[in-house]
Amino acid sequence: MKRFAALFDRLDRTTATNAKLAALVDYFRQAPAADAAWAVRFLTGRRLKRLVNTRELREWTVAASGLPAWLVEDSYEHVGDLAETMHLLLPDAQKNKPSPALHELIEQQIQPLRQLDDEARKQRVTELWASLSGTERFLLNKILTGGFRVGVSKRLVTRALAEVAGVDSSLIAHRLMGRWQATSEFFQRLIAPASDDDLDQATPYPFFLASPLEDELEALGEADEWQAEWKWDGIRAQLIRRGGQTFIWSRGEELMDGRFPEIEAAAQALPNGSVLDGEIMAWRDGQPLPFAVLQKRIGRKKPGPKTLQTAPVAFLAYDCLEHKAKDLREQPLSERVKALDKVLARADGLHRSEIIAFDDWQALPELQAQSRERGVEGIMLKRLASPYQVGRKRGDWWKWKVEPYTFDGVLIYAQPGHGRRSGLFTDYTFAVHDGDELVPVAKAYSGLNQAEIDRLDRWIRNHTRERFGPVRSVEPVHVFELAFEGIQPSPRHKSGIAMRFPRIHRWREDLGVADADCLEDLKKLLPDLPR
Amino acid sequence: MDKGVLYPDAGGLYCPAGDFWIDPLKPVPRAIITHAHADHARAGNAEVFAATPGIPVLDHRVGGADTIAACDYGQPFELGAARVTLFPAGHILGSATVRVETDEGTWGVSGDFKRAPDPTCAPFEAFACDTWLSECTFGLPVYRWPDTSEVIEEIIDWWQGCRAQQRPAVLFCYALGKAQRVLAELHGRAEGPVWLHGAMLPLTHCYRAQGLELIETSPVSEAEKGYKFAGDLIMAPPSAAGSPWMRRFPKHGSGFVSGWMRIRGNRRRRGYDRGFVLSDHADWPALIRTAHDMGAKRVITIHGNGEALAGFLRDQGIDSEAWNLRQTLSPASA
Numbered sequence: 001m002k003r004f005a006a007l008f009d010r011l012d013r014t015t016a017t018n019a020k021l022a023a024l025v026d027y028f029r030q031a032p033a034a035d036a037a038w039a040v041r042f043l044t045g046r047r048l049k050r051l052v053n054t055r056e057l058r059e060w061t062v063a064a065s066g067l068p069a070w071l072v073e074d075s076y077e078h079v080g081d082l083a084e085t086m087h088l089l090l091p092d093a094q095k096n097k098p099s100p101a102l103h104e105l106i107e108q109q110i111q112p113l114r115q116l117d118d119e120a121r122k123q124r125v126t127e128l129w130a131s132l133s134g135t136e137r138f139l140l141n142k143i144l145t146g147g148f149r150v151g152v153s154k155r156l157v158t159r160a161l162a163e164v165a166g167v168d169s170s171l172i173a174h175r176l177m178g179r180w181q182a183t184s185e186f187f188q189r190l191i192a193p194a195s196d197d198d199l200d201q202a203t204p205y206p207f208f209l210a211s212p213l214e215d216e217l218e219a220l221g222e223a224d225e226w227q228a229e230w231k232w233d234g235i236r237a238q239l240i241r242r243g244g245q246t247f248i249w250s251r252g253e254e255l256m257d258g259r260f261p262e263i264e265a266a267a268q269a270l271p272n273g274s275v276l277d278g279e280i281m282a283w284r285d286g287q288p289l290p291f292a293v294l295q296k297r298i299g300r301k302k303p304g305p306k307t308l309q310t311a312p313v314a315f316l317a318y319d320c321l322e323h324k325a326k327d328l329r330e331q332p333l334s335e336r337v338k339a340l341d342k343v344l345a346r347a348d349g350l351h352r353s354e355i356i357a358f359d360d361w362q363a364l365p366e367l368q369a370q371s372r373e374r375g376v377e378g379i380m381l382k383r384l385a386s387p388y389q390v391g392r393k394r395g396d397w398w399k400w401k402v403e404p405y406t407f408d409g410v411l412i413y414a415q416p417g418h419g420r421r422s423g424l425f426t427d428y429t430f431a432v433h434d435g436d437e438l439v440p441v442a443k444a445y446s447g448l449n450q451a452e453i454d455r456l457d458r459w460i461r462n463h464t465r466e467r468f469g470p471v472r473s474v475e476p477v478h479v480f481e482l483a484f485e486g487i488q489p490s491p492r493h494k495s496g497i498a499m500r501f502p503r504i505h506r507w508r509e510d511l512g513v514a515d516a517d518c519l520e521d522l523k524k525l526l527p528d529l530p531r
Numbered sequence: 532m533d534k535g536v537l538y539p540d541a542g543g544l545y546c547p548a549g550d551f552w553i554d555p556l557k558p559v560p561r562a563i564i565t566h567a568h569a570d571h572a573r574a575g576n577a578e579v580f581a582a583t584p585g586i587p588v589l590d591h592r593v594g595g596a597d598t599i600a601a602c603d604y605g606q607p608f609e610l611g612a613a614r615v616t617l618f619p620a621g622h623i624l625g626s627a628t629v630r631v632e633t634d635e636g637t638w639g640v641s642g643d644f645k646r647a648p649d650p651t652c653a654p655f656e657a658f659a660c661d662t663w664l665s666e667c668t669f670g671l672p673v674y675r676w677p678d679t680s681e682v683i684e685e686i687i688d689w690w691q692g693c694r695a696q697q698r699p700a701v702l703f704c705y706a707l708g709k710a711q712r713v714l715a716e717l718h719g720r721a722e723g724p725v726w727l728h729g730a731m732l733p734l735t736h737c738y739r740a741q742g743l744e745l746i747e748t749s750p751v752s753e754a755e756k757g758y759k760f761a762g763d764l765i766m767a768p769p770s771a772a773g774s775p776w777m778r779r780f781p782k783h784g785s786g787f788v789s790g791w792m793r794i795r796g797n798r799r800r801r802g803y804d805r806g807f808v809l810s811d812h813a814d815w816p817a818l819i820r821t822a823h824d825m826g827a828k829r830v831i832t833i834h835g836n837g838e839a840l841a842g843f844l845r846d847q848g849i850d851s852e853a854w855n856l857r858q859t860l861s862p863a864s865a
Contacts, residue, residue: 012795013805014804068843068846071839071843074838075671075672079794088672088675088794
């Protein structure tokens, strides 16, 4: 644990990527494999299943610190991070207690919490708090509360491991995909010089991600070197058929087995050793359904017959990463789509994401402008000669999205942010006119620069009307232009609508409250949902 | 309603018995100024009372030395019907707390104060009062300060680390008080010179002129053209961060010395590599200890969000409330 804490401190004390990389490489070279495996797990954003809930943690903090519960809450509101708040409030640890190894702490102390009763859990955690000091205790709390953001990307961890192993980072990225346990054997395999032959058959390939198109189309070169597709507004997924089994992975590397039985059934027709990249869409009669329909399926682990009936889905394949058990990723897109056509010819239930025929760049803007009518987000442009790369590599895959909708809303509530934004009012609620009232329609967290955030924070503190816990209502004065991707009906919200991905476009200091939009106008954007 | 020995008005904190304001927010005929920080000391008062060791710094900050009456710590003086005594606050050189005795009772007023040792100023002295007006800058239990010597050790280690990499180490801190405290703590523990930003020079000179021993310093402006400051320690006010002035220190490491650095998010947001938790204010335990040491039956929190401290003291049976001195200026509550 000492070594891991020292790694955390090194990572936390620099903003320089190279210094972070060096810290990671040093750690992975020196740490015992059993510890390094857990470090990889946490640093790549994989959490432990929650073993204690935050209510319990707060209660135990109250007990261990001797502070009243309200003061612990006030402190949390101020700090904006529960793990850190607990660490700062707890009494100093006893000195010179031996520090357990990271894997011992997790496997022998933390994971068994699950089997303990409430009193024993409280005792175990309180003892740990008294025995670990400084960064070690802060990290213990981070592990207990689940979140583990330390300013290193998965990509940087991958690069460090590649350097330690002396292999290409795309190989490490592949080994980090899918399901694995944080064991010393896993870490040994992770940094082994060998090939990928012994990977678990459920292991997906790392996804290749497109970048937003910024230049003119013409800047991409000759139009006939490119393939255009619709950009679907669904769930990016990898469909694997190996050894008579089907695996569906989301881009967030979640195994989605059982959730989409119609896709799993269709995938049975795929030959073994096939891996397809594509999109899961709410789909009926060859047409996309609104994203709201797909949302009924997200998070539903075992959909019932009614859900399957009202919210049908389809897999729209657009790439083939493995064919006849052979990794095709180094082959050009033009070859991979031939393989895709071959396998799809045998699997009727799976769909081919349509390729848009176009002769020259001039033809595309008009097609792109039809995106909303077609129920897509825009157009994808892929270089026909491109290999299937790892992560977001610019140059070969571009997404050309339609402009978002915008509206002007009034700031009415604010709440402090978390982490880096703790103690600053950065979570805002915006309202539009509904008759004489202002009714909240969107929450947004992003879009302002630091100077604007600081200015708005000061204003909010000086113009608070009422407090509801951490939330403050403010005088309705400031108008902001917000962008969003769409609107769905929502009985849970007072306004009756829910927005997709609202974010602040700009602070409209030129507008007054009277200039803000009306709910009625927003409602005109509601899609006609199927009954 | 009985307004008490002091109450907030548009000028700040007013004492009717003595017809004076403490740390007034706008020019007034008669002011007691607790210390020279900008949120306490303002120019334009006709008559000013301040602690003797604080006069040179105060004069540098707001001018008007001829209007300032020097008051020795612990020596009472009469202002109208009030008897006033200044006591050392331990905040910065020449900082004071104020005891105001009138027929209505004895009140104690802190400007800012700390209880941790500081080689650049006299230590805080408690005195008995009925009502204690306590600053509350760090009024939450998450604010507990580590030992100063540990923090200085951390600063030196960080500086040595930068030196090993031949990088400049730029340490940000407030130009008045904190900077000189750090320079005094470094004296005898590290090798100078420490390079100083221009904003720190006259203040540091004031401290030296009063006989305080600080580590050797040099103005950055006097470094040779093209000098890279590799491995050197540079001290600058936070306002210099991100300014073109910083281009003189290629590949520098950055640190900030402040009580706010106790919270990780505060440091991350400002983009400093390192945060060093060293404050010239009382931490939570010291705020509570002081409220008890003053023997006050009533505690009023001022400067900062004092609701939590007031609530906590109430739980302990001390009559307590939070005042917001600034709010009395806003038209809404006038």
